[in-house]
Amino acid sequence: MAQKNKLQFVILGLLNQQPLTGYDLTKAFDHEIGEFWQAQHSQVYPQLKRLEEQGYITHEITISGEKLEKKLYHITTTGQAILTTWITAGTPELTATKDEFILKLYFIRTSRDPRLPEMLSEQLQLHSEKLQHLQARLTTVFPTKKSQTENFGHYLILQHALGRENYYVTWLQETLAALPHKA
Amino acid sequence: MAQKNKLQFVILGLLNQQPLTGYDLTKAFDHEIGEFWQAQHSQVYPQLKRLEEQGYITHEITISGEKLEKKLYHITTTGQAILTTWITAGTPELTATKDEFILKLYFIRTSRDPRLPEMLSEQLQLHSEKLQHLQARLTTVFPTKKSQTENFGHYLILQHALGRENYYVTWLQETLAALPHKA
DNA sequence: TTAAAACATGTAATGAATGACACGTTTTAA
DNA sequence: TTAAAACGTGTCATTCATTACATGTTTTAA
Numbered sequence A, B: 001m002a003q004k005n006k007l008q009f010v011i012l013g014l015l016n017q018q019p020l021t022g023y024d025l026t027k028a029f030d031h032e033i034g035e036f037w038q039a040q041h042s043q044v045y046p047q048l049k050r051l052e053e054q055g056y057i058t059h060e061i062t063i064s065g066e067k068l069e070k071k072l073y074h075i076t077t078t079g080q081a082i083l084t085t086w087i088t089a090g091t092p093e094l095t096a097t098k099d100e101f102i103l104k105l106y107f108i109r110t111s112r113d114p115r116l117p118e119m120l121s122e123q124l125q126l127h128s129e130k131l132q133h134l135q136a137r138l139t140t141v142f143p144t145k146k147s148q149t150e151n152f153g154h155y156l157i158l159q160h161a162l163g164r165e166n167y168y169v170t171w172l173q174e175t176l177a178a179l180p181h182k183a
Numbered sequence C: 001t002t003a004a005a006a007c008a009t010g011t012a013a014t015g016a017a018t019g020a021c022a023c024g025t026t027t028t029a030a
Numbered sequence D: 001t002t003a004a005a006a007c008g009t010g011t012c013a014t015t016c017a018t019t020a021c022a023t024g025t026t027t028t029a030a
Helices: A007-015 A022-028 A041-053 A077-088 A100-106 A116-141 A145-150 A152-178 B007-017 B022-028 B041-053 B077-088 B100-106 B116-141 B145-150 B152-178
Strands: A057-064 A068-075 B057-064 B068-075
Touching: A007 A022, A007 A041, A007 A057, A007 A068, A007 A077, A007 B100, A022 A041, A022 A068, A041 A057, A041 A068, A068 A077, A100 A116, A100 B007, A100 B152, A116 A152, A145 A152, A152 B100, A152 B152, B007 B022, B007 B041, B007 B057, B007 B068, B007 B077, B022 B041, B022 B068, B041 B057, B041 B068, B068 B077, B100 B116, B116 B152, B145 B152
Parallel strands: none
Antiparallel strands: A057 A068, B057 B068
16 A cells, blocks of 8 residues: 555644645644654645545635735545544554665674774764754753643654664664774 | 665675575565565566666576576676675665654644553554564574674664664553553 | 465556756845 | 845656566475
């Protein structure tokens, strides 16, 4: 089933919170939800068209300034039903990750490979930055207990992503430290 | 750069260990390397053709039984150079994961959502199975210290995947346990 | 002995995703 | 005032990936 077009559900989910334009949705993939899902505007606009054809969303045109037309999309009752069905259905397929660094590691034969230290260090740097970014996000977006309960799912997955990165960084550090020293 | 065709490097990497047929390669994506990379035979055969056209691999035909022709592919010196270049180059892009379950969680608003317990339980079940599978793989494929040093990269990433699943399972358990009880 | 499973190699259709192309408006800051 | 950045909406070409189509051989186990 390819990917079963999950993009449609992300869009429905976001529109279920508030009406948005294609541009707004695209921005969301760079910001809030960007840690967990990504899409370019060249995917968003055609998908909005399809969702509207199916009757899951509608749009109204608003004018910004003199003549800039914005299409503000709303979810329909049908759309909400589709969204609920998707969320409520099971999720029995685990996502297979394709991590290029991990793939490269697979082809390293010995612990004495001279490329290993730099490879691991580079990833340590990258994942440390990501970890710090997530830490900052978590404290910015969810500073209070109240904010955490108000958007519980988002809080959960941010916190989950943080833990995942934390594990990655720890693993890289331990692996680096365990490498044999130069003979 | 889309995906920069990493499949070609996986194939080169596997052929660098030993000559293989397209069928062998496809099987490898179900077994050894399947935890870390996946591809169907419909991707493998065309890719082999392209790699041969580029001069990175060659093939010899062997006959199995009476008349079944097998194409056994070998990596060339050029292919080895390409492979080394890829491994040695930096890997500055972190892979953005698209986990459908995580995506669904994003749209759960409150910790009292009645769907949360089943959703988390289902994932706990799935990730526990995966964890056990990885544990079994690790002890089967790398039973001795010697075997670990002989295929160090593979050992590292299996162990890494194990740790990752272990974190996922722990997180699911903790999250489940922290859910509010029915009022 | 015979049927199923595994071996073996390909192509075609379709869908998902990226990057480039294309155009125009509004706001903001130098 | 004017140029850059951000806003805003779309298409097109290409690549990546899955599923289905297509065909045949060899081995294994009932």
